[in-house]
Amino acid sequence: MEKIGSVLVIGGGIAGIQASMDLADSGFKVYLAESSMSIGGVMSQLDKTFPTNDCSICILAPKLVAAGRHENITLLINTNLEKIEGNPGNFTVGLKQNSLLLDQEKCTGCGVCAQECPVEAIDSFNEGLSNRAAISVKFPQAVPLVFSIDQDLCIGCGFCKGVCKAKAIDYTLEDKFTTLNVGAIILAVGFDEYDPGIVQQYGYGKYLNVVTSIEFERILSASGPHSGLILRPSDGIIPKKIAFLQCVGSRDKKHGAEYCSSICCMYTAKEAVIAKEHMEIIEPTIFSMDVRAVGKDFDKYIERAQDEYGIRYIRSRISDIKEILETKDLILHFENEEGKVVSEVFNLVVLAVGALPNRSTKELAKKLNIELNGYDFCKTKPFSPVETSRKGIYVCGMISEPKDIPETVVEASAAAGAVNIFYLMSEIL
Amino acid sequence: MVFEPKILGFLCNWCSYAGADLAGVSRIQYPTNVRVIRVMCSGRVDPVFIAEAFMNGIDGVLVLGCHLGDCHYISGNYEAELKMKMLSKTLSMINFSDRVRLDWVSASEGNRFAQIVSDFTEHIRKLGPSPVKNKKVKKEIIDNLNAVKFALCDSRLRSLVARQRELTTDGNVYGEIIPTKEFEEILNNAIENEITRHKILEKIKNEGKSVPDIAKEINVEPHKVLQHIVTLRARGLVDVDQINEEIPTFISIKEV
Numbered sequence: 001m002e003k004i005g006s007v008l009v010i011g012g013g014i015a016g017i018q019a020s021m022d023l024a025d026s027g028f029k030v031y032l033a034e035s036s037m038s039i040g041g042v043m044s045q046l047d048k049t050f051p052t053n054d055c056s057i058c059i060l061a062p063k064l065v066a067a068g069r070h071e072n073i074t075l076l077i078n079t080n081l082e083k084i085e086g087n088p089g090n091f092t093v094g095l096k097q098n099s100l101l102l103d104q105e106k107c108t109g110c111g112v113c114a115q116e117c118p119v120e121a122i123d124s125f126n127e128g129l130s131n132r133a134a135i136s137v138k139f140p141q142a143v144p145l146v147f148s149i150d151q152d153l154c155i156g157c158g159f160c161k162g163v164c165k166a167k168a169i170d171y172t173l174e175d176k177f178t179t180l181n182v183g184a185i186i187l188a189v190g191f192d193e194y195d196p197g198i199v200q201q202y203g204y205g206k207y208l209n210v211v212t213s214i215e216f217e218r219i220l221s222a223s224g225p226h227s228g229l230i231l232r233p234s235d236g237i238i239p240k241k242i243a244f245l246q247c248v249g250s251r252d253k254k255h256g257a258e259y260c261s262s263i264c265c266m267y268t269a270k271e272a273v274i275a276k277e278h279m280e281i282i283e284p285t286i287f288s289m290d291v292r293a294v295g296k297d298f299d300k301y302i303e304r305a306q307d308e309y310g311i312r313y314i315r316s317r318i319s320d321i322k323e324i325l326e327t328k329d330l331i332l333h334f335e336n337e338e339g340k341v342v343s344e345v346f347n348l349v350v351l352a353v354g355a356l357p358n359r360s361t362k363e364l365a366k367k368l369n370i371e372l373n374g375y376d377f378c379k380t381k382p383f384s385p386v387e388t389s390r391k392g393i394y395v396c397g398m399i400s401e402p403k404d405i406p407e408t409v410v411e412a413s414a415a416a417g418a419v420n421i422f423y424l425m426s427e428i429l
Numbered sequence: 430m431v432f433e434p435k436i437l438g439f440l441c442n443w444c445s446y447a448g449a450d451l452a453g454v455s456r457i458q459y460p461t462n463v464r465v466i467r468v469m470c471s472g473r474v475d476p477v478f479i480a481e482a483f484m485n486g487i488d489g490v491l492v493l494g495c496h497l498g499d500c501h502y503i504s505g506n507y508e509a510e511l512k513m514k515m516l517s518k519t520l521s522m523i524n525f526s527d528r529v530r531l532d533w534v535s536a537s538e539g540n541r542f543a544q545i546v547s548d549f550t551e552h553i554r555k556l557g558p559s560p561v562k563n564k565k566v567k568k569e570i571i572d573n574l575n576a577v578k579f580a581l582c583d584s585r586l587r588s589l590v591a592r593q594r595e596l597t598t599d600g601n602v603y604g605e606i607i608p609t610k611e612f613e614e615i616l617n618n619a620i621e622n623e624i625t626r627h628k629i630l631e632k633i634k635n636e637g638k639s640v641p642d643i644a645k646e647i648n649v650e651p652h653k654v655l656q657h658i659v660t661l662r663a664r665g666l667v668d669v670d671q672i673n674e675e676i677p678t679f680i681s682i683k684e685v
Contacts, residue, residue: 131663
């Protein structure tokens, strides 16, 4: 049987990018399919990464550019898998690119269209904390840097076409279906954050000053809505006392997932440290059941957070939050070390939301005929963490279980290695 | 002293001005409160003109054009209708009372012209002098009118109004017709946001203010003010002035 020397990578987050780069460097032709408008994934939304406190976009952007410019990588944005046929070594995959309503090749990313667009919409990259136009780019460092029209919001006024010097905009462009022949597939669709709005007790969605960790990540970010100023949503004041609540949606069989999301203890400590670094007056308090800093030197990071930055850790699980109507401050009740129930007022509450399987994983698994585990993460074995139940299909990153960025990158390279082995073993190249 | 309102009339060249002329040569009696400006079409009357007229102390504005369907430029008066509708929405948002009227007078309706002028003068007389002349509230009103004026200059609002007729009757670039109600919702939303933003800009023109202070002054919820500040910062119109302890203040940085 003829074997095809090209690989499809689904998901353009850090996992998909790393796997694509490694494969492309070792001579494979890679198709990197991303469902949103730019590669980068959740990492592009983060302010800093633990345990080094590196600026996330600063270390990610060069990778995005390198992947975008690599001669062996073809980026397919706004693209989803439709169907798959064939066998390991020679899959035929059908991909659907939802129309951007503009020509990707012609768009220069100048942004004049977005300035002229009369429609205002919520910017989901900034987690709803700022606005964007109906024609927009996902984030400033997006790769490829092309705009796209949100068909749900566009009123069809035609202004963008009028101002586009590159003549990229074409309202008649339809969804594009492509069929590719690939030998192997790597899945890297990542995760979804837990939505705390479904649980009454935290008041998320009801109280303005209760935000999720990813929203707080945007608030911290210099490219975020407040340009790095930490302001609370209710009145634009710097929250002096911030409470971080751990295990929201993780280790919680009743409301979320029963497993530990493994990253929250660290990212919460990081967010607390960065907040303190931004503004000395901020006093972060972290409420946790226990601290699970799994990873090399991660425990030192927690100790530094406590000793150097004076971050207060309280061992307690907060059961409910009440808002003070006038000030929009929040009252938390918890049990202190003496076993007494006390209450304390905070200006802002950050919920450390856990990681859930990506909502597309289930459908994808059905199409690809691979097995999932009980939580709907992809099923892998301890000694073959990047192999799925089907030959020729590999996984890396959060699709198989929650993990941090360094581990994800390791796995991505491992998946690329596994694809190499797959080809060598089947003696085709 | 009896209050004699000062009324500004924008009359279109082809119908209403000729109608006024006819009223004159026919010696029809009507109040002398209207100062007439001849424009080529009622569609030429930019809402900004009217906002400026009010800022200069005019008590009422009358815009007269050809009857619908009779426009010399085919659709100019339809545009005028949409513009005036938008204007009255913006004015009602700053509680500026009903002092604008749009009506149709043809070249042969000298009597109708006289009637409209009499009615409108009487209407304004009843409303009393423009609040701009009231020293107690003058600053507030002028600030608000300024906000309206800049909001009306805003390209976003102008784009929406300019395309309204086309999108709700002829169809958009996808060949779909947007229901008038749906469009008006989008437009009202845009008007409200832009007016609030320009109100904020007026308040922080000379000195930095915190979000809660601005919210109190313009009577808008603080979290909404913060959202507008975010948008205005993204547009490069507002920046952080200073940070006192935990309270940052924002200031307008560009003359709009």
